[in-house]
């Protein structure tokens with residue numbers, strides 16, 4: 893169980909979804925907050941965190 897949780901954290905912790913076009917992007921959450929990450933498709937800087945399950 894612990895292993896599975898660790899894998900899920902790796903997969904979802906630093907993944908964000910563009911609010912505009914829904915593109916998933918992998919980035920450090922700090923960079924998202926500091927607006928240093930641009931969507932590669934629409935160049936927007938508005939992202940939300942992915943939420944999966946619990």
Ligand SMILES: [Zn+2]
Nearest residue numbers: 910913931934
């Ligand atoms: Zn986008």
